[in-house]
Amino acid sequence: MARPETPVNIDEKLAKVTDHWSPKTVLEVNGLEFKAVKVQGDFVWHNHPEGDELFLVVRGELTIDVRDRPSAVVKAGEMFVVPRGVYHKPYAAQECEILVMDPPGVVNTGEVTGELTAEEEWI
Amino acid sequence: MARPETPVNIDEKLAKVTDHWSPKTVLEVNGLEFKAVKVQGDFVWHNHPEGDELFLVVRGELTIDVRDRPSAVVKAGEMFVVPRGVYHKPYAAQECEILVMDPPGVVNTGEVTGELTAEEEWI
Numbered sequence: 001m002a003r004p005e006t007p008v009n010i011d012e013k014l015a016k017v018t019d020h021w022s023p024k025t026v027l028e029v030n031g032l033e034f035k036a037v038k039v040q041g042d043f044v045w046h047n048h049p050e051g052d053e054l055f056l057v058v059r060g061e062l063t064i065d066v067r068d069r070p071s072a073v074v075k076a077g078e079m080f081v082v083p084r085g086v087y088h089k090p091y092a093a094q095e096c097e098i099l100v101m102d103p104p105g106v107v108n109t110g111e112v113t114g115e116l117t118a119e120e121e122w123i
Numbered sequence: 124m125a126r127p128e129t130p131v132n133i134d135e136k137l138a139k140v141t142d143h144w145s146p147k148t149v150l151e152v153n154g155l156e157f158k159a160v161k162v163q164g165d166f167v168w169h170n171h172p173e174g175d176e177l178f179l180v181v182r183g184e185l186t187i188d189v190r191d192r193p194s195a196v197v198k199a200g201e202m203f204v205v206p207r208g209v210y211h212k213p214y215a216a217q218e219c220e221i222l223v224m225d226p227p228g229v230v231n232t233g234e235v236t237g238e239l240t241a242e243e244e245w246i
Binding site: 008051052072073078 | 127128129130131132133134149150151152153155157174175177192193195196197198200201202203204207224226
């Protein structure tokens with residue numbers, strides 16, 4: 001899918017997301033992809049050697065455990081970057097709606113393939 | 124300034140911005156910079172040969188005239204991309220608070236240097 005030529009409404013995209021931990025690509029910019037994601041509960045420890053990962057919390061609160069660094073509690077209206085190759089584990093006690101930005105082809109579970117691993121898909 | 128290791132609160136950053144059309148860098152990710160900007164009134168036609176420019180409207184409404192394409196009206200909670208090298212002119216009737224994401228060193232007025240040209244600064 002090409003880059004949209006009209007504005008992308010973040011809430012409209014998030015409303016189309018049905019499954020937890022299943023990122024859906026909504027925008028491409030400078031060779032990076034924004035994805036709409038709903039999360040709840042615990043994810044797996046993983047890392048992305050391809051690049052930094054940006055988290056932008058739209059609704060709710062996301063805790064990100066980061067190896068060898070303090071955990072981050074990211075609230076609605078906040079952004080947080082996990083640097084390239086740094087192991088991390090997101091967690092949300094309640095459902096949380098976020099955008100992530102990654103290089104194309106990044107797998108949500110990084111090097112850990114399992115039942116939480118999602119296929120790339122545009123919405 | 125290094126990449127922040129704690130979450131970046133978008134509203135707190137925007138609250139520190141006093142001048143219109145004067146982007147302040149708040150985050151670096153994958154070699155790109157997020158900047159907090161308040162805008163009102165008319166900007167100048169310009170382009171950025173260095174890369175695509177992402178607009179994310181936090182509060183208010185931003186109109187972006189784009190050469191040879193329809194104008195975009197970008198509302199709060201919406202994102203819009205102006206591709207690399209494409210001439211554009213933002214406009215906001217009322218004050219509008221936004222994030223933009225650009226490659227480092229991009230000048231807000233592109234190739235047009237004038238009274239609206241801003242120096243790069245982190246907040």
